[in-house]
């Protein structure tokens with residue numbers, strides 16, 4: 418197991434799916450973890466699941482579509498921990514529907530949660546990392562952002578934005594020894610995926626070379642790799658964890 422003793426991790430989306438699996442892995446590997454989410458009830462379940470972990474796991478309410486809560490989250494963590502060593506942008510949201518049916522309100526929500534929010538969340542922790550000349554930023558995008566996905570047009574645009582943002586940030590932050598990388602899950606067995614129509618789920622499984630969905634733990638492993646010293650010389654990269662569904666360059 419990779420060791421995160423003494424590292425402070427801030428993460429989003431820890432109340433469910435990939436985010437939950439990730440914050441639990443970090444805490445069990447010794448990290449001091451602070452995570453934000455809109456779902457306080459399920460976040461409390463995640464915290465309970467970390468019972469007995471070597472590190473610690475704290476929940477702080479966060480709505481990525483509300484910039485005031487991002488600022489409050491950062492102020493709270495920086496007040497308690499001084500700075501973050503690792504930022505993990507994991508939360509995301511979408512509802513599949515044809516682009517021409519999307520309302521303005523829906524498009525704003527998708528872009529706020531999947532693009533504006535992670536950009537603001539990341540920026541809030543960069544001053545401390547720049548000062549320390551160290552840090553890891555890992556953002557969860559989607560293969561939709563690499564190869565497109567019909568019915569997820571605005572989401573794919575936001576996720577593609579995360580990739581371009583991360584590559585550019587990786588270039589700017591390299592001189593401060595801050596690594597910035599992206600994990601793109603393929604279809605992964607989480608509540609987000611299970612909310613899709615049954616027929617779509619079956620078709621997806623048939624199309625995946627490994628003939629099964631990914632598990633949240635398998636995506637979390639890729640996030641921990643980018644957050645660890647095992648990827649010290651890797652920056653600006655995008656890793657699809659998709660059972661071979663996508664093989665983008």
Ligand SMILES: NC(=O)c1ccc[n+]([C@@H]2O[C@H](COP(=O)([O-])OP(=O)(O)OC[C@H]3O[C@@H](n4cnc5c(N)ncnc54)[C@H](O)[C@@H]3O)[C@@H](O)[C@H]2O)c1
Nearest residue numbers: 430432433434435454455480481508509559604605607609
């Ligand atoms: N499951 C998949 O097949 C899949 C595929 C590709 C990419 N992804 C991406 O992986 C990430 C995790 O998704 P998941 O499948 O675990 O989904 P999930 O729905 O299980 O978990 C997402 C979490 O984000 C939180 N969240 C939603 N809106 C928020 C907001 N405004 N502010 C703060 N938190 C908010 C939710 O409460 C939830 O805890 C997302 O970025 C998603 O886009 C998932």
